Amino acid sequence: xxxxxxxxxxxxxxxxxxxxxxxxxxxxxxxxxxxxxxxxxxxxxxxxxxxxxxxxxxxxxxxxxxxxxxxxxxxxxxxxxxxxxxxxxxxxxxxxxxxxxxxxxxxxxxxxxxxxxxxxxxxxxxxxxxxxxxxxxxxxxxxxxxxxxxxxxxxxxxxxxxxxxxxxxxxxxxxxxxxxxxxxxxxxxxxxxxxxxxxxxxxxxxxxxxxxxxxxxxxxxxxxxxxxxxxxxxxxxxxxxxxxxxxxxxxxxxxxxxxxxxxxxxxxxxxxxxxxxxxxxxxxxxxxxxxxxxxxxxxxxxxxxxxxxxxxxxxxxxxxx
Amino acid sequence: xxxxxxxxxxxxxxxxxxxxxxxxxxxxxxxxxxxxxxxxxxxxxxxxxxxxxxxxxxxxxxxxxxxxxxxxxxxxxxxxxxxxxxxxxxxxxxxxxxxxxxxxxxxxxxxxxxxxxxxxxxxxxxxxxxxxxxxxxxxxxxxxxxxxxxxxxxxxxxxxxxxxxxxxxxxxxxxxxxxxxxxxxxxxxxxxxxxxxxxxxxxxxxxxxxxxxxxxxxxxxxxxxxxxxxxxxxxxxxxxxxxxxxxxxxxxxxxxxxxxxxxxxxxxxxxxxxxxxxxxxxxxxxxxxxxxxxxxxxxxxxxxxxxxxxxxxxxxxxxxxxxxxxxxxxxxxxxxxxxxxxxxxx
Numbered sequence: 306x307x308x309x310x311x312x313x314x315x316x317x318x319x320x321x322x323x324x325x326x327x328x329x330x331x332x333x334x335x336x337x338x339x340x341x342x343x344x345x346x347x348x349x350x351x352x353x354x355x356x357x358x359x360x361x362x363x364x365x366x367x368x369x370x371x372x373x374x375x376x377x378x379x380x381x382x383x384x385x386x387x388x389x390x391x392x393x394x395x396x397x398x399x400x401x402x403x404x405x406x407x408x409x410x411x412x413x414x415x416x417x418x419x420x421x422x423x424x425x426x427x428x429x430x431x432x433x434x435x436x437x438x439x440x441x442x443x444x445x446x447x448x449x450x451x452x453x454x455x456x457x458x459x460x461x462x463x464x465x466x467x468x469x470x471x472x473x474x475x476x477x478x479x480x481x482x483x484x485x486x487x488x489x490x491x492x493x494x495x496x497x498x499x500x501x502x503x504x505x506x507x508x509x510x511x512x513x514x515x516x517x518x519x520x521x522x523x524x525x526x527x528x529x530x531x532x533x534x535x536x537x538x539x540x541x542x543x544x545x546x547x548x549x550x551x552x553x554x555x556x557x558x559x560x561x562x563x564x565x566x567x568x569x570x571x572x573x574x575x576x577x578x579x580x581x582x583x584x585x586x587x588x589x590x591x592x593x594x595x596x597x598x599x600x601x602x603x604x605x606x607x608x609x610x611x612x613x614x615x616x617x618x619x620x621x622x623x624x625x626x
Numbered sequence: 627x628x629x630x631x632x633x634x635x636x637x638x639x640x641x642x643x644x645x646x647x648x649x650x651x652x653x654x655x656x657x658x659x660x661x662x663x664x665x666x667x668x669x670x671x672x673x674x675x676x677x678x679x680x681x682x683x684x685x686x687x688x689x690x691x692x693x694x695x696x697x698x699x700x701x702x703x704x705x706x707x708x709x710x711x712x713x714x715x716x717x718x719x720x721x722x723x724x725x726x727x728x729x730x731x732x733x734x735x736x737x738x739x740x741x742x743x744x745x746x747x748x749x750x751x752x753x754x755x756x757x758x759x760x761x762x763x764x765x766x767x768x769x770x771x772x773x774x775x776x777x778x779x780x781x782x783x784x785x786x787x788x789x790x791x792x793x794x795x796x797x798x799x800x801x802x803x804x805x806x807x808x809x810x811x812x813x814x815x816x817x818x819x820x821x822x823x824x825x826x827x828x829x830x831x832x833x834x835x836x837x838x839x840x841x842x843x844x845x846x847x848x849x850x851x852x853x854x855x856x857x858x859x860x861x862x863x864x865x866x867x868x869x870x871x872x873x874x875x876x877x878x879x880x881x882x883x884x885x886x887x888x889x890x891x892x893x894x895x896x897x898x899x900x901x902x903x904x905x906x907x908x909x910x911x912x913x914x915x916x917x918x919x920x921x922x923x924x925x926x927x928x929x930x931x932x933x934x935x936x937x938x939x940x941x942x943x944x945x946x947x948x949x950x951x952x953x954x955x956x957x958x959x960x961x962x963x964x965x966x967x968x969x970x971x972x
Binding site: 368369370371372373375439440443444447471473474475476553554557558559560569575578579580582583584585589 | 788
């Protein structure tokens with residue numbers, strides 16, 4: 306009887322523990338939701354002045370004049386999208402190459418050191434990338450590659466305008482390049498991990514049928530892992546959109562909308578980093594918070610788009626089989 | 627005096643449960659604001675702590691931030707490079723006084739030009755920053771510098787963040803260029819028509835050092851520390867002057883501290899044959915009816931000490947101390963800081 310009692314009380318205490326554990330995990334999960342809602346609400350409240358006074362015109366106005374209190378978010382929005390695009394255009398193919406090499410072709414002895422090196426790149430704080438861009442990359446770029454690009458690519462009709470500007474090493478293009486270096490480790494390590502999940506039997510069957518490495522990667526590995534690959538790219542895009550310090554160092558910080566990638570520009574994150582401290586005027590502050598809200602919505606759209614892409618991909622898959 | 631403070635602190639510590647913060651508030655004063663005077667305030671704080679045991683914690687978050695913080699009463703004093711107008715001071719119940727003087731210096735990066743060799747006038751400088759003068763061999767520049775070999779495009783470098791340094795610079799430009807005044811105006815951040823933006827004095831210094839043919843503006847101390855090539859400017863009396871302590875002091879000597887409410891004198895474009903046209907004072911803001919009068923008393927004690935004993939460090943760090951004649955005016959201003967009963971705290 307005594308033993309039975311003991312085990313019941315033990316069971317009771319376990320049940321209590323379980324309950325506490327359950328509630329606390331629930332609490333932590335809810336905390337995320339509450340924080341998110343809180344952030345959205347405070348962004349909305351902060352940006353209300355701009356949203357109600359300027360309205361949608363905010364996004365198509367390219368003037369940013371703190372003296373006259375005319376604020377338009379088009380230039381930083383443009384810069385954010387362009388730099389993130391450059392980062393992905395450079396970063397995705399390179400990451401893809403790294404991941405294929407590491408999973409399919411790398412000698413086993415090199416696999417670990419190379420993989421660790423890629424992961425270490427991801428661990429470098431962004432301000433280091435910014436300083437590297439400012440002190441090393443931009444001056445080097447200005448002296449070597451940039452004049453060559455202006456004189457060759459810049460001469461091409463129509464699209465040549467993209468590669469024009471003053472060759473001083475700073476600008477939207479440099480920011481995009483720095484960002485690509487920053488997103489490569491993220492995308493590459495995700496790609497490598499998901500490529501590794503492809504069942505060897507699938508790959509071996511393909512090789513057995515006489516497929517080349519490229520054919521195996523393109524027709525077997527990639528279709529099998531596309532969800533993860535897209536996830537990795539979106540992770541990289543998310544970082545590129547929101548990166549602040551590294552971009553602020555090299556982008557040139559001018560409210561400027563130009564197709565010329567070698568001209569200084571601005572991104573949402575760098576505007577915020579530059580001006581938030583000193584924005585004592587309510588209209589200025591509200592415009593900056595509106596930019597923050599815009600970035601939030603932009604990141605949300607990226608996430609939503611990737612979800613949607615994934616779901617349509619899986620649906621199509623179902624139809625094909 | 628200090629002993630009684632300690633006893634007071636001890637008593638408070640025993641009486642109130644939040645003992646640590648109360649006892650702490652007795653010996654640490656907090657300030658926040660302008661970045662330009664940060665090196666000297668930090669140095670003073672260090673020396674003051676050694677001399678008296680009272681610590682001063684200053685956060686250089688920028689002039690705008692300093693104004694915001696003192697308005698919301700989260701710090702014992704705020705600091706700003708842009709003086710507040712008398713109306714703003716009255717509205718927020720603030721007292722303002724200058725604490726240190728310095729200068730803003732245009733700097734260039736040209737291989738063929740030695741520091742101080744290039745001469746510019748205010749209107750030409752304004753035209754460069756307006757983007758109207760785009761090359762170094764523009765007639766407006768070569769006419770002023772007949773002996774110099776000047777060529778190549780000009781890259782304008784300016785601040786990307788809001789800044790008191792920018793305020794001083796554009797305030798001067800709008801005093802000498804009507805076009806600047808009407809098109810761009812004055813503020814800690816403006817809509818720059820031209821150039822690349824660096825974050826902070828150090829950001830501008832970096833850009834200027836790295837871009838050939840660039841022109842930017844930084845605080846004097848940064849120009850000196852980074853060995854940037856400064857230029858000579860024509861002042862209001864028509865003399866070309868070099869940026870140095872003597873010309874900053876000359877600009878502040880003629881200032882009308884007494885007649886300007888809140889002592890908010892903007893020292894740009896001052897008269898005087900030796901006046902550097904982009905001189906500026908940095909200001910301290912305090913609540914006129916502070917919630918913690920004892921903390922405000924400590925702040926005033928700190929600045930009394932600094933104005934009396936801090937000149938040597940100021941000069942070492944390339945600042946100009948407040949002229950002795952002005953100190954008594956500042957002390958009169960301090961009487962406006964009162965406790966709840968209206969009695970001056972200091």
